[in-house]
Amino acid sequence: MRLVAALTTLAFLAACGVDGAPLRPSATVGVGIGTSGVTLGGKASVAKGPVTVSVGL
16 A cells, blocks of 8 residues: 555656656546446546556456
């Protein structure tokens, strides 16, 4: 869990312009309902040129 928090923090620091021009982060959240119950998921990512940093839960 600490690794996920650290990666998310780094992605959002890069997105807010700490190292240059600001980037636009993107996020998706999903909720699924099925026979096995309710499932939750999400993903946050930041892209700059050909490099993308993503964190999925």
